[in-house]
Amino acid sequence: MAENSAEPTNRDIMILLQNVSGRLEVMEKKMGAIESIEKRMGALEKDINKLRCRTLKLWVAIDERVQKVDQRVTRLEDKVDGADIHAAQLSERMQELEKERDTLRDNVSYLQSQTMRNNLIFTGVVEDNTTGNEQPEITERKLRQHLQDAFKIARDVVDSIKFERVHRSPGSPTPGKVRNIVAKFTFFKERELVRKLWKQLDGSVYRVFEQFPQEVIEKRRKLVPQMKEARRLGKRAYLAYDTLYINGTAVRA
Template identity: 35%
Template sequence: MNFLRSKNDIGIFNAKLNSNEANTNDLSSRVVDLEDEKNKLLYENSELKERVIDVQARSMRENLIFSGIDEAPDEQVKGAKNSHTENQLKLFIKEVTKIEDEMQFHVVHRLRPRDDGKPRSIIARFERRKDRDLVLQRAPATLKDTSYRVNEQLPMEIIERRNELWPIYKRGKRLGNECKFKGDVLYVNNVAVYPSSKRPVNRRQMRTQNSAPHIVNQPMIPIPTHTQQQIERNQAVQVASEMNLTQNPSGH
């Protein structure tokens, strides 16, 4: 009798064990599904953010920001017309950047007052892209050792990403490498170096590009900032970049 009862108890125990195992497997499957859904949402959120940044960048691509240009007396009058600022900018382009071409603008205006008391910066939207590019190309040589500055207008996210890559840019220039920014990606001898917050292209996109190596320091789904894994990835990319620059000191 006791034997039959024990056998029955074992059967009940095994049934419960199997049931618990099934429940555990079901929960594990649900956790995997939730993790996949979370990653999908992170990916879609990252995609949406990048699209917004891209739209902002495209809307600004005809614009330049001029800093250090003194304000004319007629600009300082309350309610002054933007045409006064436009005339001041045209004079600056002719006299300082030595460009004789007549520039046309959609709009020119001063930004808000600066905290340091310097002249308010001017933002100008050019009618012709080639005029904008000519000014930007001529600026480094003509404005060297002056207090004037000419910069592209970019979304804040792209500015922050470029700042992160700036040390690599300067090191590359010192070693004689070809360094240029395209959006928020730095190219050193045609090798792409991404900022830590930039999601790289997916595998399908990479197969359609040229065979030049890409230094990528971010997975498809961004890692939370300040984690150890993030730090290790950033360090790895920095080392890889410097190795590439050292091996190609002539830029060839």
């Protein structure tokens, strides 16, 4: 403005207008920047909304998947619980069947042993195989002679003993080996008469045994060491069928 006049000059007005114009330009630039920021914020909001939608959909999908998995796990747990119950029932049934099997085996062994009740097995009696298998009548004749010679039984007693069958152990004759003689006595008391004379065979190559089913033989074999040890300790021990008795106490294999 002029120093000596109250009225602005054109120059003052131009300067003022320039100042205003400069300030407007600055304002316009700021407004442009704000618009740019608003646009960017709008785009960002759209992206955020899209992400929110996608996240929501993803959470819904995950939730559905989790629910399906939970349902499947529940079904599997039910099946496992059912399987455990079934397995327990099967295990119990298996134990019952095993007991029944063992009982049946014992019964079969007992019935077999009853059929062998009157049998004795004689070892070491020379076998004649010059004409093939030794004939039963020859085997019986040899056995009767063996009872006189080895068991020291009188001839008339030997002649009175009755046999249902006398034969060699099953199998083909083998050179250099002697098959045992299996004798089925008609009367049990006569079998016992012969069996109780087993001590007469001490010091000889001959032996006499009761005949038992294979299952009973296996049990007796397992019990023999215990019987020998008990006798070594001075205890009264003996085998009866498939049971060991030590001082009156039964011991089973």
